[in-house]
Amino acid sequence: MANTAKAQTRFRDLAIRYGFLVLLLVIVIFFTVMEPAFMSLRSMVFIFQSVSITAVLALGVTATLVVDGFDLSIGSVAASSMMAASYAMVVWGLGSVEAVALCLLLGLGVGLFNGLLVVVARVPDLLATLGTMFLLLGLQLIPTAGRSIAKGMMMPDGSTSTGEFDKSFLFLGRHRLWDIVPVSVIIMLVLALVIWFFLEFTRWGRVMYAIGSNELASRLAGAPVSRYKIAAYMISGVSASIGGILLAARVGRGDVSSGNNLLLDAVAAALIGFAVLGVAKPNAFGTLVGALFVGVLLQGLTMMNAPYYAQDFVKGSVLVVALVFTFSLTRAARR
Amino acid sequence: MSASPLHQTAAHPVLQPKGGVQPQGVLKLEGVEKSFGANKVLQGVDLSISAGEIVVLMGANGAGKSTLVKIIAGVHDADTGSIALDGVAFNPSSPAEAIRSGVCIVHQSINDGVAPDLSVAQNLLLDRLCNGETGFFFTPGKARKEAQTIAATLELDLDLDRPVRELNLADRQLVSISRALAQKPKLLILDEPTSSLSQREAERLFTIVEGLRASGVAILYISHRMSDIRRLADRIIALRDGRITGTFEKPLNYEAAVNAMLGHGLLATRNQGGERGEHLFEARDIVLKNGSAPFSFALARGEIVALTGLVGTGKSELAECMFGVRKPLSGAFELLGKTYDPASPGEAIAKGVFMAAKDRANSSIIPGFDIARNLTLPFLTSFSTMGTLNRRRENQSARIMIDQLDVVCQSEQDMLSALSGGNQQKVVIARWLSQPSRVLVLDEPFQGVDIRARGDIGRKLRETAQERATLILTAELDEALEVADRILVMSNHTIVGEHRTADLDMDALLAQISGASVIAQQAASVSDAAHGN
Numbered sequence: 001m002a003n004t005a006k007a008q009t010r011f012r013d014l015a016i017r018y019g020f021l022v023l024l025l026v027i028v029i030f031f032t033v034m035e036p037a038f039m040s041l042r043s044m045v046f047i048f049q050s051v052s053i054t055a056v057l058a059l060g061v062t063a064t065l066v067v068d069g070f071d072l073s074i075g076s077v078a079a080s081s082m083m084a085a086s087y088a089m090v091v092w093g094l095g096s097v098e099a100v101a102l103c104l105l106l107g108l109g110v111g112l113f114n115g116l117l118v119v120v121a122r123v124p125d126l127l128a129t130l131g132t133m134f135l136l137l138g139l140q141l142i143p144t145a146g147r148s149i150a151k152g153m154m155m156p157d158g159s160t161s162t163g164e165f166d167k168s169f170l171f172l173g174r175h176r177l178w179d180i181v182p183v184s185v186i187i188m189l190v191l192a193l194v195i196w197f198f199l200e201f202t203r204w205g206r207v208m209y210a211i212g213s214n215e216l217a218s219r220l221a222g223a224p225v226s227r228y229k230i231a232a233y234m235i236s237g238v239s240a241s242i243g244g245i246l247l248a249a250r251v252g253r254g255d256v257s258s259g260n261n262l263l264l265d266a267v268a269a270a271l272i273g274f275a276v277l278g279v280a281k282p283n284a285f286g287t288l289v290g291a292l293f294v295g296v297l298l299q300g301l302t303m304m305n306a307p308y309y310a311q312d313f314v315k316g317s318v319l320v321v322a323l324v325f326t327f328s329l330t331r332a333a334r335r
Numbered sequence: 336m337s338a339s340p341l342h343q344t345a346a347h348p349v350l351q352p353k354g355g356v357q358p359q360g361v362l363k364l365e366g367v368e369k370s371f372g373a374n375k376v377l378q379g380v381d382l383s384i385s386a387g388e389i390v391v392l393m394g395a396n397g398a399g400k401s402t403l404v405k406i407i408a409g410v411h412d413a414d415t416g417s418i419a420l421d422g423v424a425f426n427p428s429s430p431a432e433a434i435r436s437g438v439c440i441v442h443q444s445i446n447d448g449v450a451p452d453l454s455v456a457q458n459l460l461l462d463r464l465c466n467g468e469t470g471f472f473f474t475p476g477k478a479r480k481e482a483q484t485i486a487a488t489l490e491l492d493l494d495l496d497r498p499v500r501e502l503n504l505a506d507r508q509l510v511s512i513s514r515a516l517a518q519k520p521k522l523l524i525l526d527e528p529t530s531s532l533s534q535r536e537a538e539r540l541f542t543i544v545e546g547l548r549a550s551g552v553a554i555l556y557i558s559h560r561m562s563d564i565r566r567l568a569d570r571i572i573a574l575r576d577g578r579i580t581g582t583f584e585k586p587l588n589y590e591a592a593v594n595a596m597l598g599h600g601l602l603a604t605r606n607q608g609g610e611r612g613e614h615l616f617e618a619r620d621i622v623l624k625n626g627s628a629p630f631s632f633a634l635a636r637g638e639i640v641a642l643t644g645l646v647g648t649g650k651s652e653l654a655e656c657m658f659g660v661r662k663p664l665s666g667a668f669e670l671l672g673k674t675y676d677p678a679s680p681g682e683a684i685a686k687g688v689f690m691a692a693k694d695r696a697n698s699s700i701i702p703g704f705d706i707a708r709n710l711t712l713p714f715l716t717s718f719s720t721m722g723t724l725n726r727r728r729e730n731q732s733a734r735i736m737i738d739q740l741d742v743v744c745q746s747e748q749d750m751l752s753a754l755s756g757g758n759q760q761k762v763v764i765a766r767w768l769s770q771p772s773r774v775l776v777l778d779e780p781f782q783g784v785d786i787r788a789r790g791d792i793g794r795k796l797r798e799t800a801q802e803r804a805t806l807i808l809t810a811e812l813d814e815a816l817e818v819a820d821r822i823l824v825m826s827n828h829t830i831v832g833e834h835r836t837a838d839l840d841m842d843a844l845l846a847q848i849s850g851a852s853v854i855a856q857q858a859a860s861v862s863d864a865a866h867g868n
Contacts, residue, residue, distance in 0.1 A: 203718070203723075214697075220658075220660070221713040222683075224681055
């Protein structure tokens with residue numbers, strides 16, 4: 001009797017730990033059987049590329065989730081960063097290094113602003129970052145009077161812009177290493193590795209998890225909680241601005257309406273990440289797998305001729321399943 | 336007292352003075368028992384309160400006071416026993432029913448009694464708004480008029496249109512009490528009503544309560560505060576471990592009441608005789624609260640000092656000052672002869688002053704971490720090279736501490752939630768013993784810990800005490816006697832006595848805890864406050 005009970009718990013633990021990865025594997029096998037081209041290198045690369053920008057944003061929002069915060073402004077930070085890069089090059093005629101530096105500073109600045117709103121002004125995180133989101137959505141329209149930015153565009157004062165997108169900037173979004181791996185995928189993987197290492201293996205990451213789990217206890221264990229929280233929002237801001245840079249480099253213009261879906265996709269990836277490995281907490285590996293999970297599902301369904309307008313429904317379903325998995329199964333097992 | 340506001344409310348029979356009439360038992364409890372699972376919280380409580388009488392209920396944490404109140408208020412049902420209100424059996428099934436029957440409660444946390452975003456007027460009428468007496472159309476003008484009537488009877492001197500969130504705590508408390516009084520109660524229960532009030536504000540509350548007594552309301556007053564009790568009590572009932580351990584009629588013997596409440600049974604004190612070295616830590620002229628007397632003390636290397644006193648007398652505030660969580664109003668600390676003024680817990684830890692806060696679940700434990708990571712959290716720098724953690728060293732150190740404190744667990748990677756309360760507390764203590772400290776402050780280290788774990792923790796503290804000064808904060812006298820070389824007594828946010836455990840004068844100690852020796856001081860501070868403003 002005791003043995004079967006023990007075996008059951010063991011099985012449940014394994015199911016919780018690897019359930020989501022097994023599900024991913026099953027889905028991959030299913031699509032491969034239905035559509036052999038799914039397993040091709042080209043298709044795999046396409047999946048990675050399709051989720052790279054989402055994943056970069058999601059990795060940033062993971063940092064804020066770790067300290068029990070939330071960043072709703074990532075989508076608009078990415079969009080603003082894209083507009084800023086385009087504006088810097090097309091209107092001001094700056095080079096790619098300056099444009100990238102400007103975007104990263106913008107991301108850090110917005111992160112700092114969010115952090116100060118939450119920590120100093122004590123605005124609840126969701127509301128603070130919602131405010132920032134709105135602010136940036138409006139702000140990015142002002143310099144161009146609401147127009148998208150492209151080479152030779154008409155300026156609000158009637159003149160025509162003179163600059164253009166730098167070749168080396170576009171390289172970030174369009175070049176493929178060894179003719180197959182896009183640069184954006186490499187950036188996503190490197191960022192995932194860095195954030196994973198930071199959160200799991202450094203003392204700063206450890207303290208961030210401690211703050212997320214019990215803020216008062218962390219403060220009484222000597223952690224400078226406010227500084228860590230601000231840092232988390234800055235990580236989130238800078239990741240979102242990297243996402244914006246990649247987006248600008250991919251489309252080669254500053255498009256006012258792109259980046260609409262980024263926020264929801266990124267947050268979904270980070271939340272799906274809770275379920276991966278059954279840890280029920282934000283983690284970088286889970287976030288990456290969460291983003292890929294959605295990518296695999298969409299690519300497979302597209303290859304099987306599912307209509308594009310069903311995509312958001314599929315994402316939503318995955319998110320709900322993952323959340324139920326995280327909050328009912330995993331929590332129940334902890335009791 | 337004759338100008339009491341409630342004399343004018345003759346319209347309502349309950350509030351009429353009962354001059355000449357023989358006082359009758361308004362509330363009568365007989366043999367009330369209540370268990371939660373295997374935990375017997377109340378084990379046969381008999382209690383009776385008469386009209387126009389203030390009965391003070393004293394009890395340490397976990398004695399069963401709140402359960403008793405909740406049964407009277409209709410939140411819980413008693414398992415056995417009977418309750419009668421005005422001679423009629425009384426078994427309220429909900430708080431609303433209790434209120435309708437004339438039992439009103441003012442809760443300890445003031446904000447439970449008011450709706451902060453509503454105006455004072457709306458708050459006063461809240462119960463009537465909620466139970467639908469006011470009808471569907473209730474115009475602000477009508478509300479104001481009714482609220483004005485209530486406020487006038489209670490002499491409530493507040494702007495009725497102000498939202499309650501703009502009031503200070505004392506005024507909110509007044510609104511909360513006025514709200515209860517608007518129900519014209521037969522029995523009013525006040526649960527530690529002065530815990531967040533200043534002396535002057537408390538004085539105002541006392542006047543109101545005395546007015547209510549004069550008008551014939553039966554009052555059950557729950558408090559640890561000796562100053563409140565001295566001022567108001569007609570009778571004291573001490574509750575300990577779910578039993579009434581003493582009933583005291585006038586003239587009241589306060590020391591005996593405290594003794595009945597703490598029930599230490601005067602155990603044989605162990606004289607550990609720790610080696611006492613030079614002073615590591617000194618506190619000079621510390622003032623913790625407006626109007627409280629300044630105090631000084633020193634902690635020496637190798638000794639264990641207990642700071643005892645009733646709940647809410649300022650022990651934790653002192654510990655928080657020492658740990659950089661807050662600052663004393665005035666006074667200074669010295670650590671190893673140098674000025675010590677920590678701006679944050681981080682700085683305190685860096686300087687070798689450690690504190691294990693009370694209420695471990697909220698203030699010590701990281702529930703998402705295993706034992707090892709809970710242990711190392713304050714000392715991560717010493718477990719990492721260039722920011723990268725060395726998990727093997729962490730686990731090693733954790734295994735040593737688990738072994739030393741006999742923490743019952745499978746391995747150092749168990750989650751804390753899997754451990755029993757006593758073992759969790761051992762982990763909390765082990766965290767602060769795992770690195771050498773100059774001063775170790777432990778706030779209620781034996782809270783919710785069984786007797787064996789308590790022995791283990793006490794022994795370990797003694798073994799490791801040589802190189803540091805140890806200060807233990809506890810409201811339980813037994814614990815202080817068991818573990819300390821020296822006992823400091825705190826009352827009204829100041830230190831009122833010092834005893835060596837070896838030659839203890841128990842009567843003097845109890846007198847100090849109950850505040851007998853500070854009446855003069857307190858009177859002085861009240862008049863100070865009055866002059867000051």
